[in-house]
Amino acid sequence: MTPLGEVLPAVTCTAQSTMLTGTLPREHGIVGNGWYFRELAEVWLWRQSNRLVAGEKVWEAARRRLPGFTCAKLFWWYNMHSSADWSVTPRPTYPADGRKIPGIYCQPPDLAHEIERELGPFPLFQFWGPGAGLTSSRWIADCARLVIDRKRPTLTLVYLPHLDYDHQRYGPDDPRSRAALRAVDGLVGDLAGHARRAGAQVLVVSEYGIRHVRKAVDINRALRRAGLLAVQDTVVGELLDAGASRAFAVTDHQVAHVYVRNPDDVGLARAELERLDGVADVLDAKGKEAVGLDHPRAGELMAVAAPDAWFTYYYWLDDARAPDFAPTVDIHRKPGYDPAELFLAGGQRTKLRLAYRLLQKTLGFRYVMDVIPLHGGWVRGSHGRRSADPAHGPVLIGSAHALRPAKPPEMTDVFGLILAHLER
Numbered sequence: 001m002t003p004l005g006e007v008l009p010a011v012t013c014t015a016q017s018t019m020l021t022g023t024l025p026r027e028h029g030i031v032g033n034g035w036y037f038r039e040l041a042e043v044w045l046w047r048q049s050n051r052l053v054a055g056e057k058v059w060e061a062a063r064r065r066l067p068g069f070t071c072a073k074l075f076w077w078y079n080m081h082s083s084a085d086w087s088v089t090p091r092p093t094y095p096a097d098g099r100k101i102p103g104i105y106c107q108p109p110d111l112a113h114e115i116e117r118e119l120g121p122f123p124l125f126q127f128w129g130p131g132a133g134l135t136s137s138r139w140i141a142d143c144a145r146l147v148i149d150r151k152r153p154t155l156t157l158v159y160l161p162h163l164d165y166d167h168q169r170y171g172p173d174d175p176r177s178r179a180a181l182r183a184v185d186g187l188v189g190d191l192a193g194h195a196r197r198a199g200a201q202v203l204v205v206s207e208y209g210i211r212h213v214r215k216a217v218d219i220n221r222a223l224r225r226a227g228l229l230a231v232q233d234t235v236v237g238e239l240l241d242a243g244a245s246r247a248f249a250v251t252d253h254q255v256a257h258v259y260v261r262n263p264d265d266v267g268l269a270r271a272e273l274e275r276l277d278g279v280a281d282v283l284d285a286k287g288k289e290a291v292g293l294d295h296p297r298a299g300e301l302m303a304v305a306a307p308d309a310w311f312t313y314y315y316w317l318d319d320a321r322a323p324d325f326a327p328t329v330d331i332h333r334k335p336g337y338d339p340a341e342l343f344l345a346g347g348q349r350t351k352l353r354l355a356y357r358l359l360q361k362t363l364g365f366r367y368v369m370d371v372i373p374l375h376g377g378w379v380r381g382s383h384g385r386r387s388a389d390p391a392h393g394p395v396l397i398g399s400a401h402a403l404r405p406a407k408p409p410e411m412t413d414v415f416g417l418i419l420a421h422l423e424r
Helices: 012-021 058-065 110-119 134-151 163-170 175-197 219-225 263-274 285-290 348-363 411-423
Strands: 034-037 042-045 071-074 086-090 104-107 155-158 203-205 215-217 231-234 237-240 247-252 255-260 279-283 301-305 309-311 395-398
Touching: 012 058, 012 411, 034 247, 034 255, 058 071, 058 155, 058 411, 071 134, 086 110, 086 134, 104 110, 110 134, 134 155, 134 175, 163 175, 203 411, 219 247, 219 255, 219 263, 247 263, 247 309, 255 263, 263 279, 263 301, 279 285, 301 309, 395 411
Parallel strands: 071 086, 071 155, 215 309
Antiparallel strands: 034 042, 086 104, 203 395, 231 237, 247 255, 255 301, 279 301
8 A cells, every 4th residue: 555646636537537548637638527618618527428538548558468458447437438348437317307317328338238137227316416325336336346247357447436425525534434434445345355356456546635624715706706707697597607707717626727718817817816715826827837737628727725625616696696506416517516415405494395306206297406505614525636745645555566666656657557467
């Protein structure tokens, strides 16, 4: 076991892409869990196409070197339309009546029927949202065992998300988070044991360390008050007008890409960010270059939160004008990450609303599951900035002691470590 160097931003999509390409965001292009698509003037998070990731992937490099090599990519991000032999990723279906039906996307397509016959439907509502918990990670681990046994891939990549949930809800030192750690440790132990019995070596990697936070920073509200962020006032509330904004932020835990339309406004936007309590640093072009983030998808500026702070996506100034999706679990329409989706708004009234919404769903009526709080005050754990202390960052654990790195590896080194295990 050894500390693993973090990449900036220390978030899921960037970290996983760095490990699987052996390159920094300046090369693979995944500058966060989402970014501003300038040509569309729209913010998109949690896209799925592997074609967004530039560069050779580790399974492609292994296939060139090892005759008969195969790879199964299970729930690692950017898992659609990749060149892996087998892939499984969450993919809900959205009927025209507004429902969200849990499902998975698989290549080859018949793999979905094979998996769901054995395991039942993927528990999407335990994968994210107020109900997120061990159930989804257990389903993924069962899926991994099934694929290992039936397909015998040379390399199996498995992503178990469980530690994110309670560590963000309660903070990493809370007893409930320690219980979550014990629970997923048992799950990983069973899966690793299964893989070892099948003759495999095991590498366990994490993408980041989660830190205790106590402060939510409304970075977009500050830009709006400065006259830089524009909204459209609609019948469903205020909507961010990214294309008309002089500056706005795509928030991602403890980092935020700040997109500034006119170069003349960069200084003004930076000044507004630097005076915010909870902003530790603002990276300009040189700062981004120094950390490997100099890519066209990145914002003109990147804000980095203080260790005990994180950034909300909120841009409205009056909750009465919040967009209709704000109190719902909606990872695709919100122009930033929203950990408040892990909570139910408190009180008996919310419980009654939830019961009513579930009744509407059961009866087939249209409904809005508006039960999420419009504040970040309950969030107690976050990530995204790099740790000053390696003990608070990600780790790498390996079963092949002979391949232990001579010094703590960087995240870009995981690519080579995987190949070294395969060629051993």
